[in-house]
Amino acid sequence: MSEKSRLKREINTCRKTIVEIERKRSRSQSALVQAILLQEEPNDADVEWFNKYTGEITACRNHMIELQKRFDSL
Secondary structure (H helix, E strand, O other), X not given: OHHHHHHHHHHHHHHHHHHHHHHHHHHHHXXXXXXXXXXXXXXXXXXXXXXHHHHHHHHHHHHHHHHHHHHHHO
């Protein structure tokens, strides 16, 4: 039972982390969209931050999927 509750807590932590990272990513995402709409070259820093946060979100989602699989198997 404790393993299930631990996994459940970790899954919830991952969800909260993803929401927080998505919030951070939205700033660079909006800057990229604005550059595209204005047909300008996007700022390299915005591209770099967007890619960094996207990678973190993907890694966290993959970890959460693994946790969910283990949780479901119990």
